[in-house]
Amino acid sequence: MSTKSEVKKAKMAAKQKDRSASEWAEVWRRLKKNRMAMVGLVILILLILMAIFADVLAPAGFNDQSIPRRNKAPSSEYWMGTDNFGRSILDRAIHGSRVSLVIGIISVSIAVVFGGLLGAIAGYFGGKVDNIIMRIMDVLLAIPSILLAISIVAALGNGLFNVMIAVGISSIPGYARIVRASVLSLKGQEFVDAARAIGAGNGRIIFKHIIPNSLAPVFVQGTLGVATAILSAAGLSFIGLGLMPPNPEWGAMLAVGRHHVRDHGHMTLFPGLFIMLTILALNLLGDGLRDALDPKLKSG
Numbered sequence: 505m506s507t508k509s510e511v512k513k514a515k516m517a518a519k520q521k522d523r524s525a526s527e528w529a530e531v532w533r534r535l536k537k538n539r540m541a542m543v544g545l546v547i548l549i550l551l552i553l554m555a556i557f558a559d560v561l562a563p564a565g566f567n568d569q570s571i572p573r574r575n576k577a578p579s580s581e582y583w584m585g586t587d588n589f590g591r592s593i594l595d596r597a598i599h600g601s602r603v604s605l606v607i608g609i610i611s612v613s614i615a616v617v618f619g620g621l622l623g624a625i626a627g628y629f630g631g632k633v634d635n636i637i638m639r640i641m642d643v644l645l646a647i648p649s650i651l652l653a654i655s656i657v658a659a660l661g662n663g664l665f666n667v668m669i670a671v672g673i674s675s676i677p678g679y680a681r682i683v684r685a686s687v688l689s690l691k692g693q694e695f696v697d698a699a700r701a702i703g704a705g706n707g708r709i710i711f712k713h714i715i716p717n718s719l720a721p722v723f724v725q726g727t728l729g730v731a732t733a734i735l736s737a738a739g740l741s742f743i744g745l746g747l748m749p750p751n752p753e754w755g756a757m758l759a760v761g762r763h764h765v766r767d768h769g770h771m772t773l774f775p776g777l778f779i780m781l782t783i784l785a786l787n788l789l790g791d792g793l794r795d796a797l798d799p800k801l802k803s804g
Contacts (some may be wrong), residue, residue, distance in 0.1 A: 531720075534796035541792020547785035555602040562595035567750045575768050592696060593771065597778050600752040601787040604782065605666055607737040608730040614672030616726055618681030624710050624718070627687030638684070641677040649674040653736055657745045667746050671733045682725055686718030706793070720797045727790035731783045738779055756778050 533539055554561060570590035578585045584593040626637040644652065656670035690696065691714060699713050740746040740756025747753045749760075754775045761771030 527555055531793075531796045536763035538792040538795060540788045541796075544785040544788025544790075544792065546603070547781060548789060550780055551601055551785065552605065555605050558599045558708055559600050562592070562593055562598045564592065566599040566752045567591060568595075575764065575771075578770055579767070584774040585768070587757075587771050588764060593757070593774050594681055596752040597754065597775055600754045600775070601778065601782075603664065603747065603751065603753045604734050604755075604779075605720050606669065608632060609695055609735040610668045611675065612726050612729045613735070614668065614739055615675035616722060618672075619676040620683045620715065620722060622676070623680035623683030623685075624687050625651065625682040628706070628710055628714060634684075637680070637713050638651035641680050642779040644677045649732075650736055650739060653740060654743075654745060657791075662745060662748050664747055664751075667737050667740055670740070671736045674736070675729055675733065678729070679722065679744045682721050683718055684713070686750075687714055688723060690714050724790055724793045724797060727786055727793055731790070734779065734782060734786075739789065763771060775780065 523652075550657065568591060570586075572590065573582075573586050574588055576582055576586040582592055582594065585596065587593055589595070599781040615716050622637050622641070626634040652674040653670040656673055657666055660666040660669065695717075696709060696713055700711050704712070734754075737746060738753070738758065741753045741755030742759045743758065747756055749756065757775035758772055759781075761768070
């Protein structure tokens with residue numbers, strides 16, 4: 505009887521995996537129907553392609569200086585004008601997209617990996633483990649994320665790697681709470697009991713069954729989190745704690761342009777537009793994912 509019961513529960517676990525695959529297909533179908541989400545996805549793909557092929561789109565380089573052409577307004581030769589060192593703002597913005605997107609994606613990846621793991625452990629084991637982890641997360645949440653990022657960068661020093669670490673660490677508590685909530689609702693499900701009945705250990709259950717089934721809200725938060733990470737990195741660069749010159753980064757370009765905003769407003773206008781367009785695309789996609797994953801919309 506016990507063997508039949510284990511076989512039955514194993515079949516239930518397999519059905520759960522098939523059901524998860526079909527659910528993701530349904531999510532994609534719903535997402536494609538959302539025009540604004542598709543607009544955001546197209547814009548995001550174009551920005552990613554621009555970052556990948558930055559050397560092709562702006563072959564002249566992002567730090568080619570020329571005093572005679574400094575502070576030129578937008579023209580047919582320089583579509584977005586030049587800065588106070590005579591560098592093409594368009595070329596620097598194109599190369600800056602690579603930096604900003606890398607910071608956003610890697611920072612969120614750090615937060616998702618560590619925050620998700622801590623949240624999964626806290627939700628699965630509960631008790632003292634849950635209490636200790638979540639109280640630490642509460643302490644981190646009590647500190648404004650940008651202030652925490654500033655403190656970390658100030659301690660570690662300027663640089664791309666340190667900015668990614670700072671922004672990633674400051675975002676960990678939010679993902680830990682999201683994953684914990686999902687795990688608490690999943691750990692009593694039948695497919696978890698089935699996995700436990702066939703001898704799966706706690707580690708296998710967490711990584712093989714629980715975490716994959718708790719990723720839906722993480723994807724939504726991660727999409728919106730990339731936008732927040734890009735804004736945080738731009739803010740750090742704006743106050744001088746991000747990438748050091750002459751590296752192109754949208755926030756650093758704004759910081760340089762603010763000293764010339766009255767006479768040469770294009771120096772702040774175009775980097776600001778790149779930031780705004782990226783954040784808009786990510787927010788549209790994130791909202792679309794949220795709607796596609798909303799269980800209340802499944803009957804629609």
